Amino acid sequence: MTWLRHGGIAAFIIRRLLLGVIVLFLVSVLVFVATQALGDPARAILGRDATPARLAALRSELNLDQSVFGQYLAWASGLLHGDLGNSLAAQQPVSQLLGSRLVNSSVLVLCAAVISIPLSIAIGSWAALRREKTFDNVSSNLMLVLAALPEFVVAVLLVILFATTVLHVLPAISPIAPGQRPWQVPSELILPTATLVIAVAPYVARIMRASMVEVLESDYVEMARLKGLPERTVLVRHALPNAIGPVFQVIAINLAYLAGGVVVIEYVFNYSGIGSALQDAVVNHDLPVVQALAMLIAGVYVLLNLLADVATILVTPRLRTRL
Amino acid sequence: MSQTEEAPALAEGVRTPTPPGRSTTLVARAMRLWRTRIGALFVLILVVIAIVGPYLAPHAADEFVAIPNSPPGGDAGILGTDYLGQDVLSRFLYGGRGILVMAIVSTAIGLLFGVAIGLVAAYARNALDDILMRGMDVIMAFPQIMLALVAVSLVGANAWVIIGAIALTTAPRVARVARGAAQPVVERDFVAATESMGLSRVRILSGELLPNILGPMMVEASLRLTYSIGVIAALAFLGLSPDPNGANWGTMIQQNQIALSTQPWGALTPIIAIALLTMGTGLFGDGIARTAAGIDRERDDE
Numbered sequence: 001m002t003w004l005r006h007g008g009i010a011a012f013i014i015r016r017l018l019l020g021v022i023v024l025f026l027v028s029v030l031v032f033v034a035t036q037a038l039g040d041p042a043r044a045i046l047g048r049d050a051t052p053a054r055l056a057a058l059r060s061e062l063n064l065d066q067s068v069f070g071q072y073l074a075w076a077s078g079l080l081h082g083d084l085g086n087s088l089a090a091q092q093p094v095s096q097l098l099g100s101r102l103v104n105s106s107v108l109v110l111c112a113a114v115i116s117i118p119l120s121i122a123i124g125s126w127a128a129l130r131r132e133k134t135f136d137n138v139s140s141n142l143m144l145v146l147a148a149l150p151e152f153v154v155a156v157l158l159v160i161l162f163a164t165t166v167l168h169v170l171p172a173i174s175p176i177a178p179g180q181r182p183w184q185v186p187s188e189l190i191l192p193t194a195t196l197v198i199a200v201a202p203y204v205a206r207i208m209r210a211s212m213v214e215v216l217e218s219d220y221v222e223m224a225r226l227k228g229l230p231e232r233t234v235l236v237r238h239a240l241p242n243a244i245g246p247v248f249q250v251i252a253i254n255l256a257y258l259a260g261g262v263v264v265i266e267y268v269f270n271y272s273g274i275g276s277a278l279q280d281a282v283v284n285h286d287l288p289v290v291q292a293l294a295m296l297i298a299g300v301y302v303l304l305n306l307l308a309d310v311a312t313i314l315v316t317p318r319l320r321t322r323l
Numbered sequence: 324m325s326q327t328e329e330a331p332a333l334a335e336g337v338r339t340p341t342p343p344g345r346s347t348t349l350v351a352r353a354m355r356l357w358r359t360r361i362g363a364l365f366v367l368i369l370v371v372i373a374i375v376g377p378y379l380a381p382h383a384a385d386e387f388v389a390i391p392n393s394p395p396g397g398d399a400g401i402l403g404t405d406y407l408g409q410d411v412l413s414r415f416l417y418g419g420r421g422i423l424v425m426a427i428v429s430t431a432i433g434l435l436f437g438v439a440i441g442l443v444a445a446y447a448r449n450a451l452d453d454i455l456m457r458g459m460d461v462i463m464a465f466p467q468i469m470l471a472l473v474a475v476s477l478v479g480a481n482a483w484v485i486i487g488a489i490a491l492t493t494a495p496r497v498a499r500v501a502r503g504a505a506q507p508v509v510e511r512d513f514v515a516a517t518e519s520m521g522l523s524r525v526r527i528l529s530g531e532l533l534p535n536i537l538g539p540m541m542v543e544a545s546l547r548l549t550y551s552i553g554v555i556a557a558l559a560f561l562g563l564s565p566d567p568n569g570a571n572w573g574t575m576i577q578q579n580q581i582a583l584s585t586q587p588w589g590a591l592t593p594i595i596a597i598a599l600l601t602m603g604t605g606l607f608g609d610g611i612a613r614t615a616a617g618i619d620r621e622r623d624d625e
Binding site: 023026027034035144147149150151153156164256264283297301 | 457
């Protein structure tokens with residue numbers, strides 16, 4: 001196994017993948033134990049006044065009559081085969097129920113990522129360049145305040161500003177009808193996307209600023225300037241690639257956070273995605289849907305962290321050569 | 324998130340010794356910054372409203388006052404009425420206590436466990452460290468709000484379930500920061516010295532390591548409190564609070580959101596309250612972070 005420790009980038013990625021698989025396995029055990037093995041899910045679903053016959057029927061549907069280990073195996077092998085079980089509320093396969101919602105949520109998160117990442121990198125870098133000047137002071141304080149606001153507060157404030165009370169330019173809710181795709185109704189995407197951007201951009205911008213400030217004070221940037229390189233080249237070729245390393249981690253954490261944060265935002269805007277599906281499932285005690293979504297969101301987190309680690313290594317020569 | 328942005332550099336040659344009572348001086352020093360003062364002021368106002376508000380409320384929280392969604396003025400009181408014709412001002416004055424108590428209790432529990440786990444992991448420096456931190460990674464794979472939702476779906480919107488879920492998701496994030504801050508301290512000579520004096524492990528962790536990471540931990544505490552307030556308010560907003568009909572800022576926003584165009588105050592008042600509260604804890608934490616970074620920098624210069 002020594003080659004795994006000193007095998008360069010490929011071995012690093014394999015090592016990181018293995019770790020990711022182990023974390024996912026533990027996550028699945030945790031989800032299973034929390035949702036199925038503890039307590040009595042059948043009673044939680046049917047309520048206290050359920051008849052014994054209905055309880056027994058539901059228990060066998062949920063495989064609750066098998067041993068705990070057997071239950072886990074049945075559930076986990078279903079997960080691996082893409083069989084997420086049947087939704088108890090909608091009486092249809094979970095994958096079918098979540099399919100289009102997953103697309104809707106992905107579009108939302110993707111829009112937010114595509115806008116917020118370049119925007120926050122630009123704001124952070126510009127603030128670092130104009131350090132302690134007006135732009136830096138204004139943007140730093142603004143980012144600090146925005147970062148503290150819970151996202152549903154931002155969402156409702158945006159609705160007040162642009163949809164209901166002050167201006168009436170955008171729709172207040174964004175119900176994506178079944179069969180409709182979010183990009184067919186771009187105006188309905190604006191406010192939810194803006195909320196997500198405001199939820200994420202402050203963190204990335206602040207890290208970018210801190211990282212850029214450090215890099216701009218470094219010897220090699222001074223060297224590049226002394227060599228007489230144009231300022232543009234110094235910034236784009238020398239400073240930016242070095243400053244962006246730590247930012248990947250924060251971007252990954254925030255994108256993973258978005259996967260969970262969409263719950264509340266989708267609820268505010270009545271947007272038909274996985275977040276509102278989770279909220280519905282929680283209210284209806286729809287266990288298979290809760291399990292599937294918990295695994296999905298945790299999986300996204302593990303995957304994004306993995307990508308961030310690899311990206312950090314790839315853009316940081318110092319770390320790359322140490323492998 | 325990196326709150327370790329540069330603090331204003333102190334004049335050279337000014338030697339300010341750091342006395343043992345570090346945390347109080349840290350807060351006192353942080354108070355010289357405007358952002359800390361503003362943050363503290365916001366928090367103070369909202370905490371006072373949450374505590375004494377119920378005694379000042381002109382009406383009971385569930386008392387019918389005037390026609391639902393009447394705008395301010397006349398019988399409807401200075402902030403109007405909500406979707407059931409209850410007084411918005413009174414419900415606002417009643418609605419802070421629950422959120423604040425739950426947020427403080429859950430953050431405190433999460434901090435306690437997080438710091439303990441982080442310190443044990445940093446001090447262990449062996450397989451135990453890896454096991455603890457990988458365990459924390461697993462819990463961190465669940466966003467706070469999602470884990471709270473799942474817990475509520477299984478057990479019900481009991482106050483202790485919500486507190487437990489938030490404490491559980493707070494602890495690993497705190498543990499990471501505590502471990503990171505304690506790692507360099509563990510390597511320092513005075514820790515080895517206390518080890519050779521035969522002090523117990525508990526004494527070393529609580530008496531030697533903990534005082535040296537108080538700065539970052541205070542920053543983390545205010546950051547975590549900001550998030551806990553947000554999550555608890557968001558859960559109430561989603562209709563999941565211990566008392567779904569009780570006065571609660573999060574619940575108020577949800578209930579009065581429909582009437583935004585005619586009677587915005589029903590939703591706007593609690594929104595402003597939550598916004599000021601989280602902005603306050605955020606600004607306060609940033610002030611502490613800047614001050615702590617300044618103190619650490621001085622130390623390095625010594």
